[in-house]
Amino acid sequence: MLRQGGYAIHDFAACQTYEEYKAMGESVANIYFLENAGPAAKDMEKRLDQQALYLPYAYEYGRMRRNLQKAADALGLTMPDCDAYEQAIEEKAQTLREQVGDTHIAIDYTATPRPLELAAFLLNRGFNVYAVYLDAISPDEKETFQFLQEQYPDLSLRSTMHFKRRLLPRDDSKKYGKVLAIGQMAAYFTDTKYFVNLIENSGFYGYTGLLKILDLIGQANAAENPKMRDIIQIKAWGCHG
Numbered sequence: 001m002l003r004q005g006g007y008a009i010h011d012f013a014a015c016q017t018y019e020e021y022k023a024m025g026e027s028v029a030n031i032y033f034l035e036n037a038g039p040a041a042k043d044m045e046k047r048l049d050q051q052a053l054y055l056p057y058a059y060e061y062g063r064m065r066r067n068l069q070k071a072a073d074a075l076g077l078t079m080p081d082c083d084a085y086e087q088a089i090e091e092k093a094q095t096l097r098e099q100v101g102d103t104h105i106a107i108d109y110t111a112t113p114r115p116l117e118l119a120a121f122l123l124n125r126g127f128n129v130y131a132v133y134l135d136a137i138s139p140d141e142k143e144t145f146q147f148l149q150e151q152y153p154d155l156s157l158r159s160t161m162h163f164k165r166r167l168l169p170r171d172d173s174k175k176y177g178k179v180l181a182i183g184q185m186a187a188y189f190t191d192t193k194y195f196v197n198l199i200e201n202s203g204f205y206g207y208t209g210l211l212k213i214l215d216l217i218g219q220a221n222a223a224e225n226p227k228m229r230d231i232i233q234i235k236a237w238g239c240h241g
Helices: 018-026 035-048 061-075 082-100 115-123 139-151 184-190 206-222
Strands: 029-032 051-054 104-108 128-133 156-158 179-182
Touching: 029 035, 029 061, 035 051, 051 061, 061 082, 061 206, 082 206, 104 115, 104 184, 115 128, 115 139, 128 184, 179 184, 179 206
Parallel strands: 029 051, 104 128, 104 179, 128 156
Antiparallel strands: none
């Protein structure tokens, strides 16, 4: 949408030269996905007159559309065909559901800043999400938490930092026969080699990002990662992105 509108996209993490880094100072806006980037974005809005746009990661169509509409209104852009994207996601999710079957799925907060919203997306489409590992609920996920509490009361929310977590057995993969983990921490606590190696969404954003995440879930379900124990010892090593 941004490129079609004639905008160049600068990414701090993708800068390879100092000139590319300096070019970011000419930007008309700073789009940020994580709430903790807000103070820096708002500071640059004051000092450099660069509009700060908070467009958080999302898996719920309404929120995705609102994010795109906010960007479109601020930057004079044309909205994409959201209906077509959503249809493509539903078709891919249905195919993936047939492949995954009733396999138990666990998600952790290091994989995505919106673990509850991802859980809700999958649960609403028939996936067997049974556990989410997280230590706090973001204010942005309050409504999702309440929805899950009412609609999926059996979903287990599990702390990762509480000292008792170290005393509990990590044997879900033995208990359930197979566990598909989304995130390194979920893979560790469930002791499964079927896992999506993802940290903070790995830059997968919006409709296209969700389509890619569904592809990664399918790949993780199809084959074990024999290097799981080596990978998860170094945060973000080998992540997709």
